[in-house]
Amino acid sequence: MGPKLPQYKKLYEILRKHIVGGVYEEGSLLPSENELCAVHGVTRPTVRQALEALVRDGFIVKKQGKGSIVKKPPQDIGILSISGTASAIGQQYLKTQILSKPQIMTWPDELPFELSEVERESGRIYLERLRLVNDQPVFYDINNLPNINLPRFTSRSFENKSLFELLRTHYQIEITGGEQKLKAIKATKHISELLKVKMGDPVLYLERKLNTNRDGFHIYSTIYFNSEKHSIFGVF
Amino acid sequence: MGPKLPQYKKLYEILRKHIVGGVYEEGSLLPSENELCAVHGVTRPTVRQALEALVRDGFIVKKQGKGSIVKKPPQDIGILSISGTASAIGQQYLKTQILSKPQIMTWPDELPFELSEVERESGRIYLERLRLVNDQPVFYDINNLPNINLPRFTSRSFENKSLFELLRTHYQIEITGGEQKLKAIKATKHISELLKVKMGDPVLYLERKLNTNRDGFHIYSTIYFNSEKHSIFGVF
DNA sequence: TATTTAAACTTGTATTTACAAGTTATATAT
């Protein structure tokens, strides 16, 4: 069960959790590297590896002679970039409703992106979600993951949890990049009902292919976004 | 005048130059870390720092047990990221039409972003463009730059030139990042006429604030995008 | 010959040590 994470990743997870959990206020300083060494019983290079990852993911900025300064968590970047949607808005306000529980299916014949052989042979895990802010529907997303080495995945709970966080913490799958196409389209009947907008009203439409640290493991998503009250915010 | 770069940065610059210069083919392997140590007379942690930076900047990917694989330099990134719109589509197909020549004005009272004091006091350079692909209008953008140390700017030619390229080559201003908001909206009469879509049809709407290497110098843009035939494509 | 095993690579993780460089607070001098 214990996935034997390296120490710097364990420390990364701890600090990340503390930051998003509000243990450290925005703008305040993290404990110094030497303090972190002492507290967690590791050496400074190890601590620095963890901090580097936090910098890369936008949770802190470092200043020589000063320390590590905590940034507001959704410095992570929202739907336009590699992180999950949860952090874009602030996890506390974003609720997740599963429209279609994760289920194993075959791939459809036509896809906006091309599959690798392994992916096609393994089938897919299909998952539909509706995501709400203040009980108002904002995202509707359709996700396809290749069914490769994801034990117990279909039986896990997704309510109010980020898909990416689950992949990262339980399967050590990290998003390393991707590509996406973006359009403004008219809401169809189906979409308008889900997102509670008028039929024909403009909604954002995204197609994404995300790369991961697992070779040949990509996540394919289609996302509809109701931008009437919220807009997609991105920092880069 | 030697800027006394740290060793790992020197090595980074060397390897980067070699990669973009074609010394290493795309997909081929860089010398192993130990080889690089020997050749450049540094230790492995130093080499790894340089390679880390190359990974971060998208020039290589590393595989445990295999080596460092050369990627084609981060092609361009499209409108969703820091580069100009020209590279998103391919400069050769994108034409620029100036709707309102650059002119010096005062800032309006209301702005989607907050100005710094220096920016507000200096006034702005205002610039409207329409950008076409195959003679079909695709972007309409409204740009505001603070009027700080930009000699002869209003008299320069912009036709078929990237605003960012001009800023970089003539004023050494580089975009370092930014933030943006994204919505799908209905085309107003004005927008529909410019982008040649029906009134009320969905168009993409972006508001951006771009940071530069000049402290306190930001570029504020509003962009309307006709996504009927083209979609915005982004790699990250 | 085909398969398996082992060796020789590669990068990944981790410790220990040392000094440089930037920041802040304190003590000292004027």
Next chain:
DNA sequence: ATATATAACTTGTAAATACAAGTTTAAATA
């Protein structure tokens, strides 16, 4: 009291070393 210098922090850079883990190649075995 104010300015200056010092000391005590902070992160940044760099070395030398060790072993783990993944990949490839070559040798040994069936």
